[in-house]
Amino acid sequence: MSDLKQEKELLAKVTDHFKDRVFDTQIQRERRVWAKCHAKDVKEIMAYFKNDLGVDFMPMVSGQDCGENYEVIYHLSAGGIVFNMTAVVPVNNPDLDSVTDFYPGSANMERELTDMFGINVTGIPEGERYPLPEDWPQDSHPLRKNWKPEDYKEVK
């Protein structure tokens, strides 16, 4: 068994830097670290990961509807370690900054947050919507828990 040294060091760097702005931390197992932050801090945190920690790979961005909040998980890959930084986005004010300044490869995954959850992500480079069709209603977000397939009316 690993003593989780690398995982602990990585998490300590992040919590030392951001103090209580990063919370609910967990080292789940070897190579899996979890933490939460507020939506407003996302840009600063991602800048820290990219510029200070040298984490250059973000394989996935996931959204999820947790009732009062949406959660957006930035799955960052630091070597083999996946650091899952979860941003808490309030449902009544679903605004989020784009992290494409630091991780340009995440543009389509951020567009997915807009289409599927209705999270307003500002700062994504100009481009076509993804993944829903051009004529899909702007206010219909299929991955919200209260969305049902019968809500969708075909656009003529």
Added chain:
Amino acid sequence: MPKITVPLGPQHPALKEPGRFMLTLDGEIVDGASLRLGYNHRGIEKAAESRSYLQNIYLIERVCGICSHSHTTAYVTAVEEIAGVNIPDRAKAIRMIIGELERLHSHFLWLGVGAHEIGFDTLFMYSWRDRETVLDALEMLSGNRVHYSINTLGGVRHDITAEHVKKLEEAVKIVEERTAYYIKLATTESTMIARTKNVGMLPKEVATKLNAVGPLARASGVGRDMRKDDPYLLYDKMDFNVITTDSCDVFGRLYVRVFEVLESCKILKQLLAAIPEGPVTAEMPKIIPAGRAVARYEAPRGEDVHYVLSNGKGNSPERFKMRAPTLANFESVAYMLKGGYLADVPIVIAAIDPCFSCTDRVTVTSGGSKNEIDWNDLRLKGIEFYKEKGIDFSKL
């Protein structure tokens, strides 16, 4: 001469899957490219939230017809992690055997498609013929050529016999011999070199920045391979190399794939020589407890990431999310097309070995169609069908 914009796709843009590329042309040079994806969006992530953990294996297997095993392995690994179940080593070995065979057939398929895109159809026919050796092996092990359905929660559905091992060893030998020929061909055939060298350039720093994965990244010198970086199953016990090159062009992507075939053969030989004894399934809890897991899998096209969230209450995941390698690699396509010739667009697109179905995943069918069958109707139809044959499933 004024610049002109030409749409390529969405129907059949160089390969048999939909995606639209808007190309701005300055003469025959591509000055800029923008992409529109999503034509294959089928609503799989949403559908997964209303199906049981077990049903989802079959749903997720159908995300893609080539890397079907990659997706289900990533998914079941995540669910097993949440359930705290460690599957037997024999099941891990069988998952790896299928996984590496899948890589072989996928790389042979790509070699054929790549050859076809540059007009080298003899190679296309050769490599697709040799791919049959691998598909036959997969059919022998699982009963299926494409959707092997070998994975189940807690292990695999079929055991492997001594006879299977013998036949697989023969198949690996054929694949190795043929690959030696392809390596000679790819590195000496002048048309092959002329059409692929210095085409579709992707420098290392750009590949790193744009989250490139798989053979695309490795051909630009970025050695990302989850089998080494984040080992799963028994990969930490295997002796194999991660193939990289610094050529950063389509030739490099060809080079990486053909040499990876040999590395997969190496892994297969190690596995076949010493398959762990024991059962092929472990018992899974009836209810998956609350929890979350991220599983990474090195699919033939690159890293496949799955995230599963369980609330511990129901029989379905609270959230299922996946990112297939092609979505990660599409960010690089626009960069690679820019500055190249219009005539090279098909091979540059094909060189990432794109899979649009994987990328788009997620249908929502429109409410009005009369021919729609929902899950319950389909189940009732199945019960009726078997009742006529004298088998009653209605109590299940």
